[in-house]
Amino acid sequence: MKVSLLDNALWAASFAGTFILFVVLLLYRRWQQFPVFTTLIGYYVVENIIGFLVIRYDPHLYATVYWITFAFDFLLQVALIIEVARVVLRPTGTWVRDARASFLISGIVGAFIAAGLTFAVHPSVPKTIDAWGIRAYLFTSLIFCELFLVTMFSAQKLGLVWKNHVMRLGQGLTAWALISAMVDVAHSYYGTAHLQDFKTLEHVRTLAYIGAVIYWIAAFWLPEPERRELPEEMQKYLVALHAKVQYDSTQVSSAQNLR
Known part of the structure; x- marks a missing residue:
């Protein structure tokens, strides 16, 4: 697969932003409050390097590496949802009354809704593995959007200001997940037959990620404002x-x- 100048530029911007964010999380000790998020960002740094080397020197191995890294990415993102919920719904180290049950119920309902919408989509792709790849991305994007929105509404009720670090983290994740979901829906319609359309949509996803990373760099660089009463x-x-x-x-x- 030919790699264009735009592909290289977006990869470089994504890698540089991710690396800077990782340094900020370590330098300002944000990892103490968000160890899973810090691990995820560090993992993205390593993943970018591995993906770059594989696609340059052994493109035939890329599909295998892609699915392995996707599995680890999915597990870390699930752990990240739990981490955000823990920060929001355990302000004193103890779960707020009924918060854990509500979160679990919302998660189960959201998973069923996401699964239903995912199976309702029939990607126009020649290979079954490609169809499942599009569905997997769509499923994760939808369920992350739903759970983060539930968590953010809970945070608002608990008096967290919008500039709070956990709120900024959730806002960036939600925006990125929403755009990713729209990209996956478009992929299901256009499929992978038209390579240029596929690459354009992936460029949109990458730009959304870069935007979220820049937002997080600024958010975690600044001190956290006081929590509202x-x-x-x-x-x-x-x-x-x-x-x-x-x-x-x-x-x-x-x-x-x-x-």
Whole structure:
């Protein structure tokens, strides 16, 4: 497959942005709050290097490498959803009441909706493996959009300001996932027969990723603003939780003294 000057330019911009973001996450110790996200970005740095070398020196191996890296990418992105939910829905180290159950229910419902939409799509491609590739990308994009939107709405209710690091992370991921989903829908319609159309759509996906990376670099470079005061209902819940923990500790101590 011939690699154009535009392909090289987008790859270089994507790699440079990803590397700079990784350095920012390490330099400003953002990895302490977002270890999975930092791991994912570091993985993208390595993935870019491997993909570049393979496509230059052994193009026939690229398909195998692509599916292996896609599997690791998918697992890390699932872990990232859990990490964002943990940061948002465990503001004191304990899950907010009913938050975990609501998140799981939303995740299951979202997975069924994403699966239904994915199987409703019939990509116009000659190979079955290519069809499943398009469906896999579409499925992950849809479910990530749904779960991140649920998490972001929860964050808003918990008083997180829009410039908070976890909110900025979610905003960039959601925008990138939405554009990726639209690209995958277009792929399902056009297929891979017209190589130029396929490459143009992939350029759109790459530009969306570069935009998200630039947004994250600026967001994680700047200090995190103070969290807004929690709503009165949440404050009452946290006070009650603290009182219950103290009461349980007293009961345990009393039981041990009676032995």
